[in-house]
Amino acid sequence: MGEQKRIKALIAKPGLDGHDRGAKVVAHALKEAGMEVIYSGLHKTIDQIINIAIQEDVDVIGLSIMSGAHIPIAQKLAEKMKEKGIGDKLVFVGGVIPGRDIPKLKEIGVAGVFPGGTPLAETIAFMKSAVKRD
């Protein structure tokens, strides 16, 4: 593991919601777990998030969504990622996500869904195993 490049993650807040406690907690947790973390800040459009992901060449994009708009947001992100040729990057979603929406998010292409209350260790373990290293 020591020789491997560190996992680089973008924690992003798409849309208009400003509740960022969860996003910041996850950002801190990933950083403490040895990853390189970029936090987008609030009120980002999908285009802005994709631009950061490309510029910073991140391995993972984590979206924090508390407003209930996770399905339309994830859909839009997936479409635009394909358009921009970064459809292979891993996406995970956290926030206020009812259990019944998880299958739909997976269908859209979200690799991991971590609703509020998920242990941080679970999110970290998921990312470590899901990011493929050559």
Add this chain to the structure above:
Amino acid sequence: MTVARYIKDEKDKILDVVLESGIHVKTMYTPDDLQRIGFDYGKDVADAGQYPYTRGIHAQGYRSRAWTTRQYTGFGTPAETNERFKLMIAHGQTGLNVAFDLPTQMGYDSDDPMAEGEVGRVGMAIDTLRDFEIAFKDIRLDKIGAGLTINAVASIMLAMYQAVGEKYGYDAKVISATPQNDILKEMIGRGAWIFPVEPAVKLIGDTIEYSMTTMPKTNPVSICGYHIRESGATPAQEIAYALLIANAYIDNVLARGYDVDEFVGRFSFNLNVFGNMWEQVAKFRAARKLWARNLKERYNVKKAQNLFLRGLFGGGGLGLTKAQPENNIMRGAYYALVAALSGAQTTALCSFDEAFTIPTPHSALLSLRTLQLLMDEMGLRDTVDPLAGSYFIETITKEMEQKIEEEMAKIEQYGGIVKAVSDGYIQRLVARQAFEMEKGLESGELQKVGVNIHKEGEPMEVELHEYNYASAEKQIASLQQVRKERSAQQVAQTLKELETAAREGKNVMPYLVACCKAYATVGEMAGVFRQTFGEFQEPSLF
């Protein structure tokens, strides 16, 4: 959740308890403790209704009047929200607390591309005065006050509230709105900011200045320690930052040449009940005392009633869990008890399903009933400040006072609250503390029923509020209809005048009222401010 740290021996016996604000709780308190802290009844607490108001701002407490109940309400279209308002009022709710959707809070119209997917989702969509006419139809605006949970564009919404009042025949002098209107806390937590610090604070000053004469029953600002606490602040920090933020708004209005006694009596506070219950009770008692002392000593406030810390103590959202969601009903009841024991003027509870989505009518009414039970059944109206005189409560109230003062001093030393928020100093501090709390939950150092202890049992399904996509379409159609019907020339004219006023640094409120009456949209008015003032640059997290 235990948010206090418990030091135990190997047999689970508690050796020490350290409250979040850093106070050590002893096994037993005696008269010696009061002596140790130099307790002086007259100076430290005094009777309710007497300076420094530690025991409460009214001599009669809840005997003369029970608290105002104000469940946070709003979703979908104004018509759907109006129906829910009436349901809550019909069930005995005594105030309104309006939830706006995110596009409205962020100053975008429902058909703006930025609003896509968000219209009517976490609150009701408001685009023009037409929407307020529907939302407040058949509600006696002279009898019931409305909290408006909006911050960056609170000035616009207050203007619209005046416009709707007048439309329905209520003079601006008889209506009572409580816009949240606390932008510095939005920059610390909750995040619904738009404009940079300086013009954003100036807009708040405008609403305060305008209310003084035009809407004297309105409470133009409700300073929210609440969201700062939810973002990771300790109870002592919650109060310290709220008081400093209030001072920043006072300073803005004082600089316009007013006497502090002309306006500060209309300030109110929104504070959080989540946490160790004793620490919260001590917090509220100390907060009343410190606010009164701050006003008297720092600002030389003369009128006794202007020294009152009037507050909504409630919520507790951070304490709710998705695991074993029905437990949130019981948590709510204890939070409400804390609010009642602390002498809240107004209260509202997070409903048990709010860890999932916005509340159903069923869960919202359960919260309302929880509040009513305390006042009407359990005896919380009997006597004022019932915990006063407890060796324990009086000791930790005094200790809380010191902790809050220490936190205030740290920020003053840093360069003041405006600098601490602009630089992101407070944001980084509370985010770090939030992370530490999560780590405490993961390690088991902090306990939470259903989460890391007493997890037995099957997961349960909760009936959830359904988002209605058709509501968004209806709202957009209605907005487009208003755009067709209104006088384009009048809209352009009033917006032009608003722009000039904003650029020249005039009080924008009368201009906003004119825009609202011309059916200008929230997006158009906020757009003028965006162009004139620019946008807040968020400081970095790390």
